[in-house]
Amino acid sequence: RTVYVNGEYLPETEAKVSIFDRGFLFADAVYEVTSVLDGKLIDFEGHAVRLERSLNELEMKSPCTKDELLEIHRKLVELNGIEEGLVYLQVSRGSDGDRDFVFPGEDTEPSLVLFTQNKPGLANSPAAQKGAKVISIEDIRWGRRDIKTVQLLYPSMGKMMAKKAGCDDAWMIQDGYVTEGTSNNAYYVKDGKIITRPLSNDILHGITRKAVLRLAEEAQMQIEERLFTIDEAKEADEAFTTSASAFVMPVVEIDGATLGDGTPGPIAKRLREIYLEESRNSAI
Ligand code: PMP
Numbered sequence: 092r093t094v095y096v097n098g099e100y101l102p103e104t105e106a107k108v109s110i111f112d113r114g115f116l117f118a119d120a121v122y123e124v125t126s127v128l129d130g131k132l133i134d135f136e137g138h139a140v141r142l143e144r145s146l147n148e149l150e151m152k153s154p155c156t157k158d159e160l161l162e163i164h165r166k167l168v169e170l171n172g173i174e175e176g177l178v179y180l181q182v183s184r185g186s187d188g189d190r191d192f193v194f195p196g197e198d199t200e201p202s203l204v205l206f207t208q209n210k211p212g213l214a215n216s217p218a219a220q221k222g223a224k225v226i227s228i229e230d231i232r233w234g235r236r237d238i239k240t241v242q243l244l245y246p247s248m249g250k251m252m253a254k255k256a257g258c259d260d261a262w263m264i265q266d267g268y269v270t271e272g273t274s275n276n277a278y279y280v281k282d283g284k285i286i287t288r289p290l291s292n293d294i295l296h297g298i299t300r301k302a303v304l305r306l307a308e309e310a311q312m313q314i315e316e317r318l319f320t321i322d323e324a325k326e327a328d329e330a331f332t333t334s335a336s337a338f339v340m341p342v343v344e345i346d347g348a349t350l351g352d353g354t355p356g357p358i359a360k361r362l363r364e365i366y367l368e369e370s371r372n373s374a375i
Pocket of ligand 1: 272275276295297335
């Protein structure tokens with residue numbers, strides 16, 4: 092695999108980042124994951140805009156322009172022959188060669204790393220045909236989940252808790268209300284209406300969420316953005332999640348309660364189809 096590190100395209104075994112990098116020592120880094128279908132990038136613009144926002148919120152310098160980022164994404168996709176898969180991008184605050192809680196000075200450059208993941212069959216995943224089983228867990232993450240930082244230890248532990256319970260993922264709960272999945276936004280459907288939590292600092296402003304809500308509206312579906320409990324979701328007709336890497340993923344079980352007939356619901360399936368079609372058509 093050829094990866095990108097600070098201006099260079101290198102074999103992954105030769106790519107190096109300092110052990111003093113603040114991404115490594117302090118999780119002082121932000122990231123984006125852009126999916127690739129038919130060798131093209133899905134919603135690159137949305138990811139580039141959110142990256143800029145994450146950097147601004149953390150007063151981190153931008154490592155390069157949007158056009159340069161696009162060029163790097165495209166070059167990595169081409170060099171690695173990716174037809175279906177992902178491009179992972181990470182910007183860290185870099186390092187001035189020591190460990191200090193205080194941010195380094197203006198002359199310290201951010202560190203930019205990108206790599207691809209080849210995922211043939213991503214759009215046709217058997218997991219999406221089966222639907223996901225989720226458990227609920229307490230949301231104990233920090234209060235700025237709208238910033239896409241690499242502090243993913245708790246979501247990673249949540250995923251492990253789900254696996255141990257024989258499930259696929261976990262939905263997190265704060266003050267009695269569902270925030271989001273470990274790596275996706277959460278929705279349920281009742282009597283034809285799609286319910287999802289409104290945007291705030293409590294959840295990541297999903298790029299896929301934005302696209303799917305727009306498409307749902309265009310398809311005359313009813314949407315309500317409000318707080319919801321896990322008990323409401325357990326009583327739902329269907330449920331699903333959205334993310335750049337799994338698109339629209341139907342959810343068929345929550346905390347052991349089967350939704351509908353236990354197979355992916357019609358609205359989730361329809362949204363997945365429309366989203367994939369529109370994404371392929373607008374990919375760059
Ligand atoms: N919430 C969280 C916590 C996530 O990690 C992700 C995916 N990175 C999402 C939501 C979905 O965001 P997107 O649609 O931009 O991938």
